[in-house]
Every structure is written in C-alpha cells, then in structure tokens.
Amino acid sequence: MSVCQTPIIVALDFPTREAALALADRLDPSLCRVKVGKELFTSCASDIVTTLRDRGFEVFLDLKFHDIPNTTAMAVKAAAEMGVWMVNVHCSGGLRMMSACRETLDKLAGPVPLLIGVTVLTSMERDDLAGIGLDIEPQEQVLRLAALAQQAGMDGLVCSALEAPALKAAQPSLQLVTPGIRPAGSAxxxxxxxxxxxxxxxxxxxxxxxxxxxxxxxxxAAALANVVAELG
Ligand SMILES: O=C(O)c1cc(=O)[nH]c(=O)n1[C@@H]1O[C@H](COP(=O)(O)O)[C@@H](O)[C@H]1O
Known part of the structure; x- marks a missing residue:
C-alpha cells in the first residue's frame, strides 16, 4: 500500500519529541500517515512536523483552529508553509471564518494542505451538546455544519464514522476524516x-x-498491521 492509498492516520499524542519519534520509528510511512495535535505541537512547535516529514510521513496538523476569520486564515497559511498534508479548523467558527481560510490557501503558490472542518467532537454525545445549549442530536448538528463547510469550499470534515452514511448522501464532495475508531475489544x-x-x-x-x-x-507496529489486515 503506498502512502497515498492508506486511509490510516496515527495520532502521535505524546508530551515529548522523543516519545513521538520513538513511535514513529516503529511505524512504516507507507502504511499510515501521522497526526500532530495540540499536546505534541505545544511542546515541540514546527520542528516535529519537519522531522516527521524528513522521515517520509505525511502530516495532519490537528490544532483545530477556532478564532476570528483573519487569525484563523493566517494560522492555516502558516500550516501550509510548514508543508503539512492536512489541517483543520472548527466549523463552529462559522462560514466567514472557513471561507477566509479557503481564500487564503487558494492564493498560495504550490500544493496546499487539505482543509478540514471539525464538526461535533467524537467525545460528545447528545447530553454533552445539551450542556453547551444545543438541544439537538449530534448527527443533526454535524449535517448542519457540513452544509456550511461545503458552502465555504472546505475539502472535508472531521466527524464520527456513525455520521458517514448521512454525510455521504448529503455532501458527497466532502472527504470524511473519522476519529473515534476502536478495534474490537479495545478500550x-x-x-x-x-x-x-x-x-x-x-x-x-x-x-x-x-x-x-x-x-x-x-x-x-503489530497493532497497525492488525488494522491494515482488518481493512484488507
Ligand atoms: O480532529 C481530530 O483529530 C479529532 C476530532 C474529534 O472529533 N475527535 C478526536 O478524537 N480527534 C483526535 O483524534 C485522536 C483520537 O485519539 P484516540 O482516541 O486515542 O484514538 C486524538 O488525537 C483527538 O485529538
């Protein structure tokens, strides 16, 4: 499987560069991409992205930007200049925020990252949404944000795979990035x-x-191989 075909993105959620690279050393970049999130990036900054790219990995920079349109667009531009493969922002930042990100990326020369909108976090269920004042099923809120993301020209969404069938029917142009993946028997x-x-x-x-x-x-490495085998 070449790096362009694998659907697997391994989250490098570690506190240090050493811990993240120790795992990366055990993973084959032709079998997975890697994700650098808030914990690792806050401790290592852009150096970790460069190092992982030098080791042959395509990098998803998962910082879930959520700010005013200009600030978010400039953050996405900085991510593009770092050479990441994918970057995400929160859809709940709104249409103008997502559109500003799209327009900024479109003005850059050369390849730009996939621009992905986070819908409803996979850690949340209906009760959690009620707690933040949203009296709505997660899937309904995801579909609402997906329509906004499509309008803004986003490349895809972060959502639960539970919402994938409804999203593929409603917004077939959007690529779906799904955390909340648990092989049978895992916690x-x-x-x-x-x-x-x-x-x-x-x-x-x-x-x-x-x-x-x-x-x-x-x-x-064996855990990754098991997922690859399960996917066939
Ligand atoms: O944007 C993300 O990547 C993300 C969005 C979401 O809704 N849920 C979610 O779990 N994530 C990220 O996906 C990873 C999931 O990690 P595990 O729960 O350990 O498999 C973490 O790095 C989360 O930050």
Missing part, C-alpha cells in the same frame, strides 16, 4: 461515537484517525 477511553476500522470504512470514511489503540499498544 473506549473518552470517546463516545465510535466504530471499528472496518465498520468505519464500510460506512464511508475516507480517513481513519487512530491514537491510543496503536500508540499505547505493547507492540504498536
């Missing part, structure tokens, strides 16, 4: 809207984000 942790890798792919996910089931496994 749910703080995730709530979860599916197995095979179920997620069958539901219509384009990319599967997998963290702890691989990063905390006794043998991460």
């Amino acid at each position: 749910q942790d703080d995730q709530r809207r979860i599916l197995t890798p095979r179920q997620a792919l069958d539901a219509g996910s384009d990319y599967l984000v997998i963290g702890r089931p691989i990063s905390q496994a006794a043998d991460p």
